[in-house]
Amino acid sequence: MEARIEKIKQQLQSQGYKLTPQREATVRVLLENEEDHLSAEDVFMLVKEKAPEIGLATVYRTLELLNELHVVEKLNFGDGVARYDLRGDNNKHHHHHLICVQCGSMQEIQEDWLGPLEERLEQEFHFTVIDHRLDFQGICKHCREKEREREQQAQKDDNADV
């Protein structure tokens, strides 16, 4: 944890930025909630618990800065709010999202499935890939089971009606 903060501090300083207390608090919140996809508002509320004097604009400015430095990745799942994900050490994200259209849950796949495709892009399209984004919308395991139960229940009800 401390090591990762130190690293981010150096990334900031190498570009002439400082790791102020507010920025550090923001980074800590991101580290502590690494598995989530927090919105700026989410981050703001969590940071406020530790540093109540912080302003929302500062959080936005910090997240934008971290995004430029590729410390976080700004994601957009189409719900009108930007979400921020800490990036791994390689500054490239190799994970994909499974978004359930029924319950809204989101699962991550921590593998990169696109290596062969990126090679093909380079060769066939002369396009140099820097980053990618792969999301799937669908029905998650959990909702699919519930759906099945509901169908069975409906069937019983139908039979009872007759």
Next chain:
Amino acid sequence: MEARIEKIKQQLQSQGYKLTPQREATVRVLLENEEDHLSAEDVFMLVKEKAPEIGLATVYRTLELLNELHVVEKLNFGDGVARYDLRGDNNKHHHHHLICVQCGSMQEIQEDWLGPLEERLEQEFHFTVIDHRLDFQGICKHCREKEREREQQAQKDDNADV
């Protein structure tokens, strides 16, 4: 063109909606600019040329309606505006985006590269895929060539300096 409008008209009517003149004008703009990814504002301005009395809210409502009917797909490229893409006949979009981070251009790949991956999701993750989205960020062919020219020029300048 007329055939496609007729089809959309039937899709609307089958759900109890009408193809009003405003909606038709909106659909025509989408058809005429099928290769672009228009924002609501873009559509509004183009529709206004034909039907100046139309309101922006109507355009938003129409696009939202078409999205629900899966006539268009609402896309979000992270620039803060929703964009709308006409869907193909199969109501599923099988194309991917190459977004150049240098010039902002966007190229479409009209193939589906994800079939095998979706099968794997079904089997390994028990996730039923309804739709997907695959974007690549990188440097397009054009910018890469320009970059190379610029580097060569810089090299010459360096030599001149010495």
Next chain:
DNA sequence: GTTCATGCAAACAATTTGCAAAATA
């Protein structure tokens, strides 16, 4: 004549910006 759709203006939500004050190198 009831239902559906429109245009306008106001409301809204997420984000950005201006600026004076505070912190830091």
Next chain:
DNA sequence: TATTTTGCAAATTGTTTGCATGAAC
């Protein structure tokens, strides 16, 4: 002291909503 950074409030942007009017079956 010169430069960043902050907090606050106001401004901006994209989008949605309320409502009275108008059109369509």
